[in-house]
Amino acid sequence: xxxxxxxxxxxxxxINNIHGEVMDIAVRDGKIVESVGSGxxxxxxxxxxxxxxxxxxxxHICGTKVNFGRYMxxxxxxxxxxxxxxxxxxxxxxxxxxxYGNSYRYARMGYTTLLEGAMAPMEARHTHEEFQYTPLQDCxxxxxxxxxxxxxxxxxxxxIKRLAGIIAWYLTASRGFSVKLTNPGxxxxxxxxxxxxxxxxxxxxxxxxxxxxxxxxxxxxxxLNLPHSVHLHxxxxxxxxxxxxxxxxxxxxxxLNDKRQSLYSTHVQYHSYGGTSWHDFCSKAEDIARSVNAxxxxxxxxxxxxxxxTTTMTADGPMEFNLYRLYHNxxxxxxxxxxxxxxxxxxxxxxxxxxxxxMWAIGLELALLIDSPWQCILATDNPNGAxxxxxxxxxxxxxxxxxxxAEFATVDPVTExxxxxxxxxxxxxxxxxxxxxxxxxxxxxxxxxHGKGHLAPGADADIAIYPIDVSSTDPSKEYETIINGFAxxxxxxxxxxxxxxxxxxxxxxxxxxxxxxPRVSDNYDMGRDPAFIDSFNKYYxxxxxxxxxxxxxxxxxxxxxxxxxx
Amino acid sequence: xxxxxxxxxxxxxxxxxxxxxxxxxxxxxxxxxxxTVGNAKFMGKNRLKTPIRKKDGAWxxxxxxxxxxxxxxxxxxxxxxxxxxxxxTHGEAQCIGIHMNExxxxxxxxxxxxxxxxxxxxxxxxxxxxxxxxxxxNRADLIIYWGSNPVEGHPRHMxxxxxxxxxxxxxxxxxxxxxxxxxxxxxxxxxIADEFVRVKPGxxxxxxxxxxxxxxxxxxxxxxSVAGVSREQLFRxxxxxxxxxxxxxxxxxxLTMVKGKYKNVSNAIELVDELNRHTKFTxxxxxxxxxxxxxxxxxxxxxxxxxxxxxxxGVAFYNPGETSAIDIxxxxxxxxxxxxxxxxxxxxPRACVEHLKDIPTIVIDPFQSLTTPVADLQIPVGVTGIxxxxxxxxxxxxxxxxxxxxxxxxxxxxxILSRIYERMMEVKGx
Numbered sequence: 001x002x003x004x005x006x007x008x009x010x011x012x013x014x015i016n017n018i019h020g021e022v023m024d025i026a027v028r029d030g031k032i033v034e035s036v037g038s039g040x041x042x043x044x045x046x047x048x049x050x051x052x053x054x055x056x057x058x059x060h061i062c063g064t065k066v067n068f069g070r071y072m073x074x075x076x077x078x079x080x081x082x083x084x085x086x087x088x089x090x091x092x093x094x095x096x097x098x099x100y101g102n103s104y105r106y107a108r109m110g111y112t113t114l115l116e117g118a119m120a121p122m123e124a125r126h127t128h129e130e131f132q133y134t135p136l137q138d139c140x141x142x143x144x145x146x147x148x149x150x151x152x153x154x155x156x157x158x159x160i161k162r163l164a165g166i167i168a169w170y171l172t173a174s175r176g177f178s179v180k181l182t183n184p185g186x187x188x189x190x191x192x193x194x195x196x197x198x199x200x201x202x203x204x205x206x207x208x209x210x211x212x213x214x215x216x217x218x219x220x221x222x223x224l225n226l227p228h229s230v231h232l233h234x235x236x237x238x239x240x241x242x243x244x245x246x247x248x249x250x251x252x253x254x255x256l257n258d259k260r261q262s263l264y265s266t267h268v269q270y271h272s273y274g275g276t277s278w279h280d281f282c283s284k285a286e287d288i289a290r291s292v293n294a295x296x297x298x299x300x301x302x303x304x305x306x307x308x309x310t311t312t313m314t315a316d317g318p319m320e321f322n323l324y325r326l327y328h329n330x331x332x333x334x335x336x337x338x339x340x341x342x343x344x345x346x347x348x349x350x351x352x353x354x355x356x357x358x359m360w361a362i363g364l365e366l367a368l369l370i371d372s373p374w375q376c377i378l379a380t381d382n383p384n385g386a387x388x389x390x391x392x393x394x395x396x397x398x399x400x401x402x403x404x405x406a407e408f409a410t411v412d413p414v415t416e417x418x419x420x421x422x423x424x425x426x427x428x429x430x431x432x433x434x435x436x437x438x439x440x441x442x443x444x445x446x447x448x449x450h451g452k453g454h455l456a457p458g459a460d461a462d463i464a465i466y467p468i469d470v471s472s473t474d475p476s477k478e479y480e481t482i483i484n485g486f487a488x489x490x491x492x493x494x495x496x497x498x499x500x501x502x503x504x505x506x507x508x509x510x511x512x513x514x515x516x517x518p519r520v521s522d523n524y525d526m527g528r529d530p531a532f533i534d535s536f537n538k539y540y541x542x543x544x545x546x547x548x549x550x551x552x553x554x555x556x557x558x559x560x561x562x563x564x565x566x
Numbered sequence: 567x568x569x570x571x572x573x574x575x576x577x578x579x580x581x582x583x584x585x586x587x588x589x590x591x592x593x594x595x596x597x598x599x600x601x602t603v604g605n606a607k608f609m610g611k612n613r614l615k616t617p618i619r620k621k622d623g624a625w626x627x628x629x630x631x632x633x634x635x636x637x638x639x640x641x642x643x644x645x646x647x648x649x650x651x652x653x654x655t656h657g658e659a660q661c662i663g664i665h666m667n668e669x670x671x672x673x674x675x676x677x678x679x680x681x682x683x684x685x686x687x688x689x690x691x692x693x694x695x696x697x698x699x700x701x702x703x704n705r706a707d708l709i710i711y712w713g714s715n716p717v718e719g720h721p722r723h724m725x726x727x728x729x730x731x732x733x734x735x736x737x738x739x740x741x742x743x744x745x746x747x748x749x750x751x752x753x754x755x756x757x758i759a760d761e762f763v764r765v766k767p768g769x770x771x772x773x774x775x776x777x778x779x780x781x782x783x784x785x786x787x788x789x790x791s792v793a794g795v796s797r798e799q800l801f802r803x804x805x806x807x808x809x810x811x812x813x814x815x816x817x818x819x820x821l822t823m824v825k826g827k828y829k830n831v832s833n834a835i836e837l838v839d840e841l842n843r844h845t846k847f848t849x850x851x852x853x854x855x856x857x858x859x860x861x862x863x864x865x866x867x868x869x870x871x872x873x874x875x876x877x878x879x880g881v882a883f884y885n886p887g888e889t890s891a892i893d894i895x896x897x898x899x900x901x902x903x904x905x906x907x908x909x910x911x912x913x914x915p916r917a918c919v920e921h922l923k924d925i926p927t928i929v930i931d932p933f934q935s936l937t938t939p940v941a942d943l944q945i946p947v948g949v950t951g952i953x954x955x956x957x958x959x960x961x962x963x964x965x966x967x968x969x970x971x972x973x974x975x976x977x978x979x980x981x982i983l984s985r986i987y988e989r990m991m992e993v994k995g996x
Contacts, residue, residue: 070867071866071872074871083880083881084668084669089668090881090882092882093870122698125965125966126963149734191705192812331839332693332695333696335697336698338700539700541700541703541964542700542966543572543583552967553957
């Protein structure tokens with residue numbers, strides 16, 4: 001039995017309505033408890049902001065395309081190197097760090113749970129292998145379904161039960177956590193060099209529209225009682241004028257779940273663009289925010305862009321090719337059978353580039369214009385908008401209009417005529433920061449009941465203690481203090497163990513993989529469906545028997561089994 | 567007698583996973599579905615029974631314990647240790663190798679540096695428009711093999727993934743597909759091509775440039791003949807490329823290890839890049855060893871770099887040509903070498919092999935090889951896919967778990983390397 005008592009921390013735990021109280025937190029064997037004995041180890045958190053461990057609900061940290069980002073970019077690897085020291089292994093990389101680099105740097109910022117945003121089902125084993133080398137966080141992955149032939153066929157046949165059976169089988173086989181759609185229909189079309197540019201237009205061969213894919217998947221997702229909703233990367237990412245497509249998509253979303261959202265719409269900054277070309281490109285964050293404010297069944301993350309070098313990577317193959325034709329840098333593309341895509345290119349977001357400056361402003365506008373912080377999650381779509389190490393700067397920008405004004409003064413002056421950011425004076429308080437960096441994620445992912453994102457007895461003892469004295473810090477003015485304070489915890493505690501102390505990390509092998517297994521009847525078990533098996537063995541390049549991810553790739557894991565009506 | 571289906575063949579980068587093995591009395595007596603090279607591996611003999619160590623010029627048997635002690639002592643005493651190989655073992659073993667190398671501050675390199683190393687340098691310069699082999703199988707109506715002879719090097723590549731494979735979007739795949747082979751000689755693969763392009767040795771770069779010019783609409787600059795290829799044929803090939811629905815270019819060491827090296831590959835990638843403005847086109851290196859691509863994947867997520875990683879200054883440092891195995895050996899910098907699952911004795915330049923003979927060289931490998939005679943110690947292990955198991959990555963990045971079929975007392979690579987690593991940690995007080 002190991003016991004720990006965190007004394008006198010300034011605790012904010014929005015899920016449990018703790019709005020900033022000086023209190024003690026007791027921990028026994030990795031869980032929060034009511035009290036501990038006198039022999040417990042003591043951590044003095046006096047004068048320190050104490051929050052549940054941070055959760056990133058959309059990041060790219062492990063798997064084929066992430067590793068390709070490293071593989072093709074020795075220049076990025078050189079930009080962030082550390083040696084083996086103490087328990088810590090050597091790390092490389094700035095925007096796409098090695099697995100240890102990701103793990104240590106997230107731990108340093110107080111993050112203890114990460115969701116990999118896009119796992120190609122055919123390459124799931126790779127993602128899980130990298131999770132094993134991400135030792136300080138619990139991880140889970142979105143499984144990609146945007147072009148899956150069997151799924152498209154079921155949607156075409158309007159057989160949502162079969163669709164749910166297909167999703168259940170692939171989620172279980174890939175040890176995935178949730179359903180991801182990236183440019184639905186578009187990635188399949190990209191298999192022949194095309195794209196899906198309108199959500200109502202049916203794609204070739206399968207004769208289904210992106211809208212039908214999205215709504216069908218949402219219905220099937222809810223039939224399976226999955227903890228998370230459908231996680232959508234909308235069509236037309238990054239194109240001027242795409243906000244209309246985004247609004248159209250939102251208008252199509254049914255409200256099917258009373259516990260959480262029915263749609264998680266990711267990196268919405270990239271989907272909030274007005275104009276008809278790059279010449280009249282402008283922000284439509286107000287329109288998007290208005291739509292989200294009217295639809296409590298939609299939760300978004302911002303996909304904030306921050307200035308500097310980074311690497312873009314997504315399953316959206318056609319989008320990356322378009323981006324490459326703007327940047328002319330270097331382009332990788334990897335279309336994957338079991339149908340999805342991926343692309344990787346390095347980018348530099350410049351303050352003096354008008355388009356980049358507008359993108360930066362849009363992310364902030366979304367956060368400031370969406371009324372409920374529970375509906376608008378802080379993320380950079382790491383590393384697409386910026387590497388996650390920029391999160392403390394994003395937090396400071398949200399907390400301080402003075403800081404925003406100072407930054408705004410450095411960008412292309414034309415930006416002012418294309419965005420509304422300078423007119424927004426909202427400043428986030430500490431609690432709102434706690435919501436957009438952990439509480440909202442835990443709720444959106446359906447993980448509150450599994451002990452994530454809060455500090456009530458029974459929750460996982462994932463705790464971040466920041467060297468920020470809330471009583472004496474004015475975040476509106478002291479934004480440097482905010483940035484430094486959120487960049488490095490005094491203590492990051494994962495399952496009751498201190499895994500990072502002032503940035504120095506310890507070995508911890510308590511990291512686990514969360515995945516889901518919906519229970520379906522034999523009639524809907526694709527593992528017994530002759531047509532499904534034949535099709536898999538005929539068209540995919542590995543045998544179905546060799547496909548499912550074996551137990552040894554998820555050595556420590558939490559399997560969430562769901563009851564379904566199938 | 568037992569028949570076991572869907573086994574993975576651990577010979578080449580095709581990683582065929584549909585092999586049926588017949589096992590009797592803990593011996594493989596037949597391997598069906600696989601090619602002749604794969605068959606030879608499954609039925610392979612000549613395995614060492616115990617570790618052997620050379621003393622006074624003669625081999626003697628030693629225990630695994632003694633072998634581990636000798637390895638730990640040798641590597642810890644070295645100033646400039648090299649750990650080479652890795653493409654013939656599973657991912658778990660490669661991970662331990664990285665940790666071990668980090669601990670001792672050595673150089674770790676895989677066989678990549680003598681095969682597709684230049685391809686990776688090109689990818690790092692211009693990127694990689696690629697796809698999985700299933701995408702090719704289901705969609706491609708044009709296949710190009712450039713400097714690669716799959717009939718002999720990757721015997722089932724054509725039947726599983728390209729020329730003869732059924733495709734979802736093709737009515738009669740074999741008839742609908744066109745095949746182009748580019749090579750300096752008429753290989754067995756060239757004989758089945760619709761278009762055989764014979765390039766003069768060293769002329770690949772020029773031919774690629776000519777094709778790029780034609781695809782970009784600048785064909786008027788192309789002379790009557792380029793490196794032995796007629797202008798007429800170049801236009802015909804360019805037309806096949808731009809008019810197909812999905813083209814797939816595969817290339818081998820005939821492009822990477824000839825005059826021009828990585829620049830050839832860059833040029834090929836930029837041709838494919840250009841073709842993507844007209845149609846769908848992808849490019850895939852024909853990786854040789856069954857898990858050489860896995861070594862690149864593992865090295866990359868662990869260190870940031872795909873091969874040739876030097877930890878001598880604590881951080882991972884990568885500069886092929888300086889930190890690659892051949893260069894470390896040719897400069898006689900290396901003073902102890904651990905060879906895992908590969909055969910540098912067969913593939914390295916003579917000067918490098920002679921240097922291996924002069925320094926303590928330890929081999930971890932199931933089979934005696936041409937490296938055995940220059941080694942001081944060889945530790946036999948299980949063969950992944952026969953009596954050891956673990957993760958592997960196919961040439962296109964698809965990860966597979968390789969299972970075992972036989973029980974044996976041989977430790978797997980991961981097990982023996984873990985024991986060495988743990989002992990090293992003890993000695994270093996960590």
